Amino acid sequence: MTASGRINVSHEWGVLKETVVGRVIDFTVPAGLARGMPASLGFLPERTRERLPRWAGRPWSEADPEGYGRCVEQVEGLARFLAGRGVVVHRPRELTENELRAYEDGGQFSMQTFVRDPMLVVGDHVVETALRLPARFKERFGLRPVFEAAEARGARFSVMPPPAPVPVPDLGGARGPFLEGGDVLLMGRDILVGCGRGGAASDPAGARWLARLLGDGYRVHEVPLVEQVIHLDDGLTAVREGLAVVCREQFTDGLPAPVADWELIEVGLWEAVNLLAGNSLVLGPGEVLVDERLPVLAEALTARNVTVHTLPYDAVTPFAGGFRCSHHPLVRELEG
Numbered sequence: 001m002t003a004s005g006r007i008n009v010s011h012e013w014g015v016l017k018e019t020v021v022g023r024v025i026d027f028t029v030p031a032g033l034a035r036g037m038p039a040s041l042g043f044l045p046e047r048t049r050e051r052l053p054r055w056a057g058r059p060w061s062e063a064d065p066e067g068y069g070r071c072v073e074q075v076e077g078l079a080r081f082l083a084g085r086g087v088v089v090h091r092p093r094e095l096t097e098n099e100l101r102a103y104e105d106g107g108q109f110s111m112q113t114f115v116r117d118p119m120l121v122v123g124d125h126v127v128e129t130a131l132r133l134p135a136r137f138k139e140r141f142g143l144r145p146v147f148e149a150a151e152a153r154g155a156r157f158s159v160m161p162p163p164a165p166v167p168v169p170d171l172g173g174a175r176g177p178f179l180e181g182g183d184v185l186l187m188g189r190d191i192l193v194g195c196g197r198g199g200a201a202s203d204p205a206g207a208r209w210l211a212r213l214l215g216d217g218y219r220v221h222e223v224p225l226v227e228q229v230i231h232l233d234d235g236l237t238a239v240r241e242g243l244a245v246v247c248r249e250q251f252t253d254g255l256p257a258p259v260a261d262w263e264l265i266e267v268g269l270w271e272a273v274n275l276l277a278g279n280s281l282v283l284g285p286g287e288v289l290v291d292e293r294l295p296v297l298a299e300a301l302t303a304r305n306v307t308v309h310t311l312p313y314d315a316v317t318p319f320a321g322g323f324r325c326s327h328h329p330l331v332r333e334l335e336g
Contacts, residue, residue: 237280
């Protein structure tokens, strides 16, 4: 399938027509993690924080061949599922050897799975964002063909100022602005931007940068988050206008105003962090893709007249990302 029409994403719940889906890299776990996990990576699920120190200095496919193989298959399964529904699916190109070595931080860690974060689409504006974790800076290179193709179709394109890399233990004190797509939820002219206390992803300066870029036609809301989560979408999915899945515990100042009076399906903080229970993929208003390990959530959605699809994703979520994290829409169409 080929892309056509203009780039446009205005709401979380528009019908998904065109998207980017990530790919899995066989990274090497930084050797420094053998000494223990730094506090700045405290957002990782419990199982991952336990395993990574034991895998330090080894390729993922060697340390956990079964998990690596299943992760590859599950991400490819997501791409096949979407393509099978008629969604135009783009993939980031493979990083070159030079790109893979760029921005190393104590080891050859590289990722291209969670394409939600290094890019952002608001309306017809495509943004190459500024990630806080130095090892993830290189992800933009694999997405640049997507950006170039979008610009050729008339999209506006902007690049955030690249931040100065700092060691992982010092992430909380790094100077931004930082903005990651997992922290940004679109609700028409209201844009939510999560800003975590743990200093692992977006910051208020990133929210202000986005507000200046978008201009007066938008209302950008900074949403403070607890340090246990990395992104706003760990615990917030707008299923359709008026209905959301939320992890109330992740918000330090209460629910964001745009969803405060919605009907809410609540999940716990443990489920949000370890199972990415608040990180479903919205296919259209009232239609979602949910991790098959969440039958209670699926039942709650079904009871509210939501069409629920399930796929296995247990080999992907240990790296702090779920279905929403693994794709970034280029075209969503509102009905009516």
